Amino acid sequence: AEPETVKGPASDPQCMVPWTTDTKFFKFPAKKGPYRIALANGYIANTWRIQMIQTAKAYAAQPEVKAKLKEFKVVSTGEDVPAQISAINNFIDSGYDAIVVNAQNPTAFGPVIKRAKQAGVILVAFDNILATEDAINVNVDQKGLGELWAKWLVKNVPDGGKVLEVRGVAGTSVDTDRHNGFHAVLDGSGKKWQVTEVVGKWDDGVAQKATADAIATNGPFDAISGQGGDTGIVQAMLDAKQKMVPFGGETENGFRKFCATKASEGLKCSSAGTGPAQVAVAIKVALAALEGKVVPQSVKLPLAVVEDPDFKKDQDYFPAQSDNFFVGNSFPTCGINFTAQEIMGQSKENQ
Amino acid sequence: MIAAEPLFRAEGLSKRYGGVIALDRADLEVRPGRIHAILGENGAGKSTLIKLMVGVVAPDEGRMTLEGREVAFARPAAATDAGVICIFQELSLIPDLSVADNIMISHPPTRFGMIDRPRQRRIAEEALERAGAGDIHPRALVKDLPLSRRQMVEIAKALARQPKILILDEATSALTASDVTKVFEVLKRLRTEGLALLYISHRMHEIAELADECTVFRNGRRIATFAAGTKTDAEVIELMIGREYKHAFPEKPGPKADGRPPALQCRSLGWADRLKDISFSLHAGEIIGLGGLDGQGQRELLLALFGVLRDCRGDILIDGNNVKIESPVAAKSERIGLALIPEDRKTEGLMLPMSVRDNLSAAAFDRFSRFGVIDRQRQSALIDEMIRLIEIKTASPDLAVSALSGGNQQKVVIAKWLMNKPRIILLNDPTRGIDVGTKQEIYRLLRRLADDGAAILLYSTDYDELIGCCDRVLVMYDGAIKRELVGTDITERALVSSALNVQDTEPAEASVP
Amino acid sequence: MSDATASRSVQRGTAMLRRLDPAVAASFGCILLLLLLGSLYSRSFLSPEYLLQQLKVASFLGVIATGMMLVILLGQIDLSVPWVVTSGAMMACAVAAHGTIGAVIAIPCGILCGAAIGIVNGIGVAYLRIPSMIITLATNAVAQGLMVAYTGGFAPQDAASRAMRYLATGNAVPGLPNAVLVWAVVGAAAIWMLSRTTFGRSIYAIGNREQAAYLSGIDTRRVTMLAFALSGALSAFGGVLLAGYASKAAQSMGDAYLLPSIAAVVLGGTHILGGRGSYLGTVAGVVLITLLQSILSVMQISEAGRQLIYGAVIILMLLIYGRQKT
């Protein structure tokens, strides 16, 4: 069954903010619960994804959510797009009511979206969204993230200068969006910037090595931005005795620990990103859509931003927790608040 | 009585490998309708000459003509096309392909660009038939065939290529006596059909039977060419080795009866359906031969003793003590003291690209290492001693064994086990492809080892060897020992008849079960 | 020093030079060439700091490639490197969180985990005779599975211990990173082992012809298993060093080491089918790969261009010296 396109606002306007003013609103025919919902994940073997799955499990286990669910199934298919497409097809064929997807490739799901539509299955994409109007997207503004970091540098480095930009995985849309946003702002700032780009693949080790090389050959830098692997980047700065400079980066706990402790030395950070807890928002939207409530086709998530000097211990960063942990776990407007302990320790208590 | 114009002529061919002059300005003429034998010690340059002829390697200098036209084959395929076909000393069969595929490898019949398998099979069957090996199934994989069968496939493969010149580089060295007879018939027929044949062998009686003319090589040079039958064996051998030659197997003193238990004793040894109820004892100082047609379980018997075969039945006793030998590691241990000189030196005996030093060390690490750490000085001393003792011709112990001639490679295989000072030595056809001079050395060596207290079990396809070397011979047939010959009873006639498991003319001696 | 010993040492020196594989010499030549070309782009590629830093980074790959080399010499390959590296790092960090005892045994524990996975590989290859390319792929998947389950389920500690940090980034000898020293020790041990021990010679023998080695009474299965265990241990040790360098362990930190470690070993002249190769060559290969990656990383060209140049340069260098004799 096709959704009706209706006028906004959404049933939960504070949480489900439309992407733009043009964003359509959907109203699906209400189904009777409890529902069968599936999460089709791609790659799994990094902390962000593991945390995301933990969060999804934790959210699905919350009493009021649990009551609405007959089944919540997660499958991770690895890096291969066709495998993920097939998993979604399988979910459709097996009669799941809604499928939440963290897509490996935003453009590759055309055929599945068609099938889901035919079968009346609600598709909700998050993190890596789907380039379509036929599925619901729950997303962080990747370009805006790049812009945010650039603005931070523009604001904190008075005269412009040498910038190190550590990029993500080449060939992905997230990397390109962030990169484009970043450059658009720098270029428009009127200051002179000399940007050195290296590839860090959102990985601490790779980013650390690339940063070390960049500092040794092109350094010292006056400002730094990293799309991920930021703990590694700061580590490389420390190892190379590069002076601490303003930094726009992601939300890794390790990075924020540095931000809090090295702020006095000049590491003025803007830490913002796309926390893994967005999966919970995606599930929430899927449930709302199934219940026949009005939802935007494209949901804009607030960025989890913390900027110097606001880093608060045990709220914005957790000294006792793993460096690899991503701190953006709360979307207060959606009533989603997971603490680090809840997520990382979740199954430990279950054991 | 030069019959015809030379079909092929080589003039002043030379080939150097680094410092080694493998071939030194050699000349050769080959005529149609004749069998031309090439003789020479190991390393004399025979194989090198052949390799130059068929384009496996390029000569440093010299020229070759075929049917009056100058030729220089860039690769073996080109020689094949021109009708110069060689059966190499190192087999050139492809193990994972079927017999038919191998026979027709270079020029298969095709239809619509695909190999016409039914026709290929027919041609292959014909070729096998012509080579006297009609018993080989054309679909069998080459790697599943025993060595002697493989060599027959090689011959069939050569015949299927319509050769003008057929070269056999020790092609008969792995064949059993009955196969040799068949191959000889084929070769003689080919001669009457007008082919030119080049025949390389270390077996004098084969050359006497086949050759029309002979050429002797020594140290890379052609020493002499003469019509067959114009020189005695002794003269020929002297030409080959460049010195006087005394043909004699060493004395056979036999074991001294000292009342000690046999060094090795088998009691009803059996394995799968290949070994049946084998019992014998072997004393220190004794050389026992294993005879019989190839593939009657001799190889399996040696492997069983050496701990390679699983689930053997029966008992093995070493010095009277029952032992279980589960692996070569156990077999060579101090307590047991076995050594096995394997059949195929290329795959089982040597690590070809490695140095002589490494190869000689491989079985005897314990002799010069402590806690797994090698004592280099001791190693070098032992190796130098061994090279001297066995007279391995190598420029340096650091040379790769692959660069040695076939005979010297074989010496390395034997020497590597002697490094370990074994008490019981099992040999699987150790003199295959070895020149007469070296053979004599090996016979003397074996006898000396026996005299020094080793017990030796020698499998050989060469009847002369069994007769000349062994104190006793056990003749095997179908996995069982059919007959034991002792002392003067070891005659060619007795060996052949018992190998075929037929009643001998002197029924008193036959032990038919 | 007397004249005699002097001349003897000169002799030994020239003997070593003569023994030096031309391929190894050429690969060191390529390193110089690479640096020279790099210096056209930026002077700093020739600065001692930069070079030392490269050596430091190279030492992680160097330790891992040492294990890979042992296995390649056997004629096998170890595709489980990525997650063995990670397992080693993660387990060492996890143990390090358990007080003083934990801190002391952290590094050995990490290495032992790698050795354990290596033993599984070894059993598969040596005793079950599964092709190494596939069994190591499978153990890699299993190791990944274990680490994912472990991270998700047990809230692990993943901060590197002080000792790990010191080992990877400290300077026991002023100016010389400890990681380089560690690699030097591992390398010296490898050279010694390969040339002076029965184990090392057995590896070469098996790599050349396993059947002949077996019939020579070498315990081929044990040697093979040990080599895989060592490879696992060295990969894990590489992981421990990496964790020290990054001051923490993370999932998938080993991904970037599989293909480079194979490439480094083969670039160093070791024959992929086993039996031939020298450790010095591997050293050259490791340095080559590290330098190439680093120089390309900071050149301001698109990632696409980098990949193209990376591949082209490797092929070019191999064409210069890595051709097989026929």
Add this chain to the structure above:
Amino acid sequence: MTEWRYWFSEQRGTLLAIGIFVAMFLIYATNHPAGFSVNMVQTAANKATLLAFVAMAQAIVVITAGIDLSVGMILTLTNCLASWIVVGTATETALGVIGVLGAGLLCGMINGAVVIFGRLQPIVTTIATGAMYYGVALFLRPNPGGSVNETLADALTGRLFGVLPTSLMALAVTALVIWVPYSRSVVGRAAFATGSSEVAAYMSGAPIRAAKFTAYTLAGLLSAIGGLFLTFFSYTGEAAYASGNAYTLFSIAAVVLGGVSLMGGRGSAIGAIFGALAFRTIGDLLFVFDFDPLWQPLFQGLVLMLAVSIGAFGLVRVRNRLEWFG
């Protein structure tokens, strides 16, 4: 009777692969929530054929005792290329398809030429060329995107007569048109000969170079067909490094599961196809068993390990230990 035995022993690897696949697929199908349905088969087929093409490519190279670590990258490159040129009218689309296949062919020819004329070891050569192909892919698609002729795409990933998955038919046709003639041609047999013993093949005058060159070229072509199907399946192109690498590694696993000897000389692309199908089914099994999501990778690893160990049961029957080395 004996004739039949020879046939059976020639096909043993392939038959075992079929057996493993059928067993796994039965487990999957009988536990599938949607039951054994046309849709389910189509889904499984579409996913598996991609890998099957790449596995065929790998098998053809492995039979010559080589290896092609660039197959995944050729797949990625042709995927990116197809997302540009397989669009528009029927003629344009047809030309586009030809262009894509030509590109794959060209990549394969480059691999072949470097391996043969450069006399380089295939494993590093293809690591390096793989990097280059990925570089080109990135040039073509710095961002995921592009499009494909959807009519063609739907036709080739849909069903014939409402039941038969077209992708499977395409796979069968490819096997029939490429593999069968190849394996029975002179060059194809020379490829087997080269893989089995290169020296013997040379001595026998088999066309070794032509065989290797054809093998690498066909591998490029088959990978391109895989890339084309990836585009049909996903409607877009993406220069995904990780997934390219994954396909390369999976293709090796598939080839081994399919009974192709990594030593060369033995096996068939048909076996590799079933190896690929079996390998893909391992992933599908996750879907029908209810595992904690974080334990899924471990489960997958263990099943893979089990599958590759099946061959090892044959060892129990080996009575002559020398057969270990055969």
